[in-house]
Amino acid sequence: MRNVINAVCISCGAEYEAGDHTYTCPVCGGVLEINYDYDYIKSVLTKEKLAERRDPTLWRYMELLPIEEGSELSPLRVGGSPLYRAERLGKILGLRQLYIKDDGLNPTSSLKDRASAVAVVRARKAGIGVAACSSTGNAASSLAGNAAALGLASFIFVPERAPAGKLTQLLIFGATVISVKGNYEDTFKLSAAAIEKYGWYNRNAAVNPYLSEGKKTVSFEIAEQLGFRVPDYVAVSVGDGCTIAGVWKGFKDLYAVGFIDKLPRLISVQAAGCCPVNRAFETGNPLEPMEENTIADSIAVGVPRNGAKALQAIRESGGITVNVSDEEILDTMGLLGASSGVFGEPAGVTGTAGLRKAVERALIPPDALVVSLVTGNGLKDVSAARQAAAARPPIYIPADMGLLIEEFERRNIRP
């Protein structure tokens, strides 16, 4: 990879060759980060060159990705998700320039496809025929789907609480699914042991530094879709920490190659019932495990393995942390859907729920340019959506116009 210099430990600064076997620092155990030769990249990539490309997927940013020359690319349409100007929602929230990035429209319906696409391409290039991970759901289905599309086998470890929709998706993609009696941490440990034993490609966002490299493409798209205007704030839901780290890396990359001239501030939003990253940021204490007590299962991560990267991203960006209750998350699902036609899963709209709260608390000026990232499709967790919609149940009636009119009157509906 002409564009990649090496992999650097974010804890102790030790440097390693960027390969597929050293994922965490052999010296201190820290997470690695991929380090690019931005001078070289500047010499081969310009905004104008980018603008000419027809490929809408994340591969349009090839010069900024850790992909070996001659790799077979994942054929799914990963990335290229729409950025919507959300005027109605903006009015409700009190923001004049609000945009929604709907990453639930990725092939397996979450942002995680960006990471998995990079993972399977690297696995294939390294000659590894099986990819594996532990996941509360979206990383898993994205790995299974992207592996299937590229002809790789996948072994997926899920905690027993994973919603049925997500499990089913894995099975349809032909994955071998191991449902582990325990929490995310137990699941992660078993997956790590099996990956070690069998030599599978390791797609655990916890340790694999290439995954946030895939995720960062969401920031490339946001910037490009805004004509390289930089948002003042980007609201992101945070679980393991890999996504917010990727979002930050994306903007830093663009800054390093001179495509943008400032950086956004990140709004790190966690569920109040599981907010170890935000707690560590707010208290200044080290990360401590927390219970996983929230409806937003995709971000219910009590021991965030990418917590250090996430904290670094929030700090460097001059970011804000906000915690939201499950009620606020569910309420935001309906708000986003009814105002914008975007249906996000609970973790998918947690960023928007936090944004709403941040505006209410006057942490964000009303004229700020704000992007709220929706990370997963609401169809992924229909039972949660049903709770969100419980306040407005369907009208159940026989096929009779008279009864319909009666029901409208009784419910004060003006048709």
Add this chain to the structure above:
Amino acid sequence: MRNVINAVCISCGAEYEAGDHTYTCPVCGGVLEINYDYDYIKSVLTKEKLAERRDPTLWRYMELLPIEEGSELSPLRVGGSPLYRAERLGKILGLRQLYIKDDGLNPTSSLKDRASAVAVVRARKAGIGVAACSSTGNAASSLAGNAAALGLASFIFVPERAPAGKLTQLLIFGATVISVKGNYEDTFKLSAAAIEKYGWYNRNAAVNPYLSEGKKTVSFEIAEQLGFRVPDYVAVSVGDGCTIAGVWKGFKDLYAVGFIDKLPRLISVQAAGCCPVNRAFETGNPLEPMEENTIADSIAVGVPRNGAKALQAIRESGGITVNVSDEEILDTMGLLGASSGVFGEPAGVTGTAGLRKAVERALIPPDALVVSLVTGNGLKDVSAARQAAAARPPIYIPADMGLLIEEFERRNIRP
């Protein structure tokens, strides 16, 4: 609309102004079709002009759409869905040039978004603030989502059997949902009465001729994505008949403006438990109602209101009809997912199931250029997917490596 001449009854040939109040022929009750001025369109749209456009949505084909000048367009990213070369699946099926068009990646996760986008734009332009329809699910959620995005209210009539995922999506989009005790026909009739009484915009594909005009854009995209090579066959699942009619109209439009020099043959695939269109085609008898007896709820339409248009499309194209069992549909869900990373709902993969059967019966030569249209996302109906995945259940174990190894051995899994 400079590009539209009028609306013509497909049964008696009577001609009407293309407006928003006459949807079926006042003379004979036939369904209308929008009639374009292709000479004018040729003078304003060329392949080269099209190639320069950056808008990936269906609005890139504006010159071929029934949209009034100055209309506010639906902001969702409708259309622009990926066309995948499906080599692995092609090998399994015995086809050398197979493509999958994944329309489940539309904003509300089905092809119906194309029709609803056109509907809400016309409603808004006509000054109507409420849109309504009856639907087994996808038309409904697409209308609710597109209406929400454009700021319209929606009233949706669904038969009681509609899957939970689809109902929930409607409620999240803020629709008023009326769940009707009865079948699709009962639901349709009640919606028609309410639409008449309240003056709502009528998005019933049964009668609104603009909907297949939205759906036809899927064919525009297929042709454009293939570099204007024309598929020899296009496989489509058929329920009401509106989608296959739209697919056919799209190719005919492109032929009329000289963008393509031949037309594809359509493969009309229905569920064996509800196949009134295919039965009428095969027997030559008039359309007769059938029971709605299939897991593929989106195409379980016993009285297809667009049956005449569908039959015309199959006939004109020199098409083929194939009926498939629910087992074949479920089996194809897993096959498509594991070979291609595409997760379709039962009705969404019915076209592919029928294609498979047509190849087995040697109705299609192995070197034909074939496109199979996947019309809806598998997350829409997780319970069906669970049935499809039942043969490969997860492995449930505690977090213990020894137990995992035992399970692999017991199940003959080679990790």
